[in-house]
Amino acid sequence: VYAWLSQAQVDDFDEFELYWLGQEFDGLELYATVRQVEPTVAGEPAGRDSVDFLYGDCDARDGGCPFPLEVQVWPACRRYRALYELGGEAYPYEELRLRGVPAALFDGGTRLELYTGAVTVVLFGDGPARVREAAQHLRGTVGGPTAGDPLPLPVEGALEGTITCGGP
Amino acid sequence: MAVALTAGHWLLAEPATAHFSAGHYTYSGSCTEANRVDPVTVVLYGSATGARVLNHVQHHGGWTHQSGSPQNFLTHGQCYAMSGQRANDDGLSSRWHVRVRTTYHGDDTWGTTAMGSPHRDELVWCIHAVPPNGFNAGRTQIVNMLSPSPHHTYSHNAYWGNTQSMKQCTGSTAASNGYVAWISMPAWDH
Numbered sequence: 032v033y034a035w036l037s038q039a040q041v042d043d044f045d046e047f048e049l050y051w052l053g054q055e056f057d058g059l060e061l062y063a064t065v066r067q068v069e070p071t072v073a074g075e076p077a078g079r080d081s082v083d084f085l086y087g088d089c090d091a092r093d094g095g096c097p098f099p100l101e102v103q104v105w106p107a108c109r110r111y112r113a114l115y116e117l118g119g120e121a122y123p124y125e126e127l128r129l130r131g132v133p134a135a136l137f138d139g140g141t142r143l144e145l146y147t148g149a150v151t152v153v154l155f156g157d158g159p160a161r162v163r164e165a166a167q168h169l170r171g172t173v174g175g176p177t178a179g180d181p182l183p184l185p186v187e188g189a190l191e192g193t194i195t196c197g198g199p
Numbered sequence: 200m201a202v203a204l205t206a207g208h209w210l211l212a213e214p215a216t217a218h219f220s221a222g223h224y225t226y227s228g229s230c231t232e233a234n235r236v237d238p239v240t241v242v243l244y245g246s247a248t249g250a251r252v253l254n255h256v257q258h259h260g261g262w263t264h265q266s267g268s269p270q271n272f273l274t275h276g277q278c279y280a281m282s283g284q285r286a287n288d289d290g291l292s293s294r295w296h297v298r299v300r301t302t303y304h305g306d307d308t309w310g311t312t313a314m315g316s317p318h319r320d321e322l323v324w325c326i327h328a329v330p331p332n333g334f335n336a337g338r339t340q341i342v343n344m345l346s347p348s349p350h351h352t353y354s355h356n357a358y359w360g361n362t363q364s365m366k367q368c369t370g371s372t373a374a375s376n377g378y379v380a381w382i383s384m385p386a387w388d389h
Binding site: 033062063065067069074075076078079081083085088089091092093094095096097098099101103110114115116117118119122137138141142144153155156157158 | 219223227232233234235236237242268270306308309325329331332335355356357358359360362363364365366367368370372373374376377378380
């Protein structure tokens with residue numbers, strides 16, 4: 032499944048908790064909201080299942096380009112900290128705590144993951160400062176925590192990958 | 200000189216104490232976040248010089264075309280030009296396409312390593328765009344191309360989480376599911 036969601040579809044989404052930055056953040060307008068679901072295939076413990084909020088724009092005339100800021104929300108059963116591996120060893124990340132929940136900083140601070148409730152919120156950005164600032168402004172799409180509020184603690188097993196999920 | 204590893208692989212020796220270091224994307228220019236283009240989704244190990252990987256991709260897959268824009272890879276914290284690229288058709292066709300770069304140095308466990316960014320190029324009004332699942336499909340193509348050969352061994356898929364969405368010239372997006380396939384490369388060319 033690859034689909035662009037309307038705002039009404041985002042508002043009605045009930046498969047897992049969603050967090051975003053609103054229609055605009057730091058001068059970056061919401062470009063699109065993308066739903067991606069892929070089956071789990073052999074050799075991969077968990078397939079993709081995410082809602083991606085893309086902020087800002089970039090020039091893709093000469094090949095692909097990243098958005099200045101992106102928020103991806105995954106069920107914790109599909110994306111969790113223990114999933115990472117690099118060359119048979121632990122994948123390097125900086126462990127920290129943000130908004131009252133465990134978080135992990137990757138790739139020189141340009142990727143930040145927050146583990147809250149039964150979801151993993153992943154932020155990609157064009158610099159560590161924007162990513163950290165965005166993390167402080169995450170809020171629920173419908174209700175839930177507002178910007179700056181503490182986030183719900185992760186459910187048991189959310190970081191370790193011991194949650195079972197159904198679906199494809 | 201060769202060294203025996205516990206995994207049973209025989210590898211050409213690289214300078215000792217080296218460690219695997221590979222960036223997670225290719226870059227259109229300097230290796231800054233804004234210049235990311237494609238995710239890295241395959242690692243070749245054993246005796247994987249860039250030239251050898253290209254040689255085997257060309258032999259096993261028939262990917263002989265070399266057209267495509269140059270891109271850079273990040274390894275050992277430095278930005279380097281790709282070793283090369285191969286595709287199964289020319290630049291004005293839909294095709295499978297991979298860019299490859301040897302990592303800065305070998306690894307004590309994995310030997311000489313290289314990284315690649317295989318993907319599907321669909322011919323569209325603005326020339327080429329990667330479809331939404333085109334990075335995952337590219338990785339599968341490389342695995343299916345090399346792993347049936349007795350001198351290549353598919354090791355595993357490792358999770359790197361490089362799932363960032365990449366805008367395409369059509370305005371649509373493509374993204375990897377974050378997995379990287381590890382495949383061995385023998386110490387000889389075809």
